[in-house]
Amino acid sequence: MLRIVVLVSGGGTNLQSIIDHIEDGRMKNVSIACVISNNEGAYALERAKKHGIPTLCISPKSFEQRSDFNAALLAKLDEIHPDLIVLAGFLLVIPPEMVDRYPNRIINIHPSLIPSFCGTGYYGLKVHEAALARGVKVSGATVHYVDKGTDTGPIILQKAVEVKEGDTPETLQKRIMEQAEWVILPEAIQKIADEKAAAEKAARQEEER
Ligand code: GAR
Secondary structure, eight states: OEEEEEEESSOOHHHHHHHHHHHTTSSOSEEEEEEEESOTTOHHHHHHHHTTOOEEEOOGGGSSSHHHHHHHHHHHHHHHOOSEEEESSOOSOOOHHHHHHSTTOEEEEESSOTTSSOSTTOOTHHHHHHHHHHTOSEEEEEEEEOOSSSSOSOEEEEEEEEOOTTOOHHHHHHHHIIIIIHHHHHHHHHHHHHHHHHHHHHHHHHHHO
C-alpha cells in the first residue's frame, strides 16, 4: 500500500480525481493518509471531509516567520510518515529541507507542458494566460518529481491538449484539467505504487532465497 499525503491550496479538483480513482477501483494499493492545506478556506478540505479523509490546515499566517511555518509543516509530515507527498494545486514554495527529507518522494502537477510556461510566477490561470498570449496551439499538463528548483524536477508523465480558437484562460484551464490533469496525476501515483509493490516483492523473494 502506498500511503500518500496530498497538499492543496484551493478548489481541489485534482484531489477529487485521486479520491474518485481510489473509490471506484481504478487506482489500487493507494490510500490517502491526510490532506493538508495552507489555506483554511480551501474547498479541497471539504472534499476530503466528505470522503472521511483526515484533514489539516497549516497556514503561514499563524507563524511569524516562514521558517517556523516550514518547520511545522515538516514536523506534521514526519508524524504522518507518508510514502509519497502529492502537490495537487499547492501554491506555496516547497522548502529545501522538505526536499532533502523526502528525496524523489514529492510529486507535483503543473498545468503546462514543462519546460514551457513554468517556474516562478507561473501557477493556476497565469499559466494559461501566458500560453494564450504566446499563441501556442498545443498546451497540456506535466507530473514531475519535486527538486529544489521551481518545476525543474524529473518529468514522470505529460499529456498534450489542443488550444482552440477563441479560448480564454478559463476555457483552456478547464480542458487541460479534464483531458490531462485529472488523468495523468492518478496515473503517475499508480505508477509509483506499482513500482513500490514490485520492489517489495523483489525484496521478499531475495529474503526467501
Ligand atoms: C491546477 O490546475 C494545478 O495544475 C495548478 O493549480 C490548479 C489547482 O486546481 N497548479 C499549479 O499551477 C502549480 N504550479 P485544483 O485545486 O482544482 O486541483
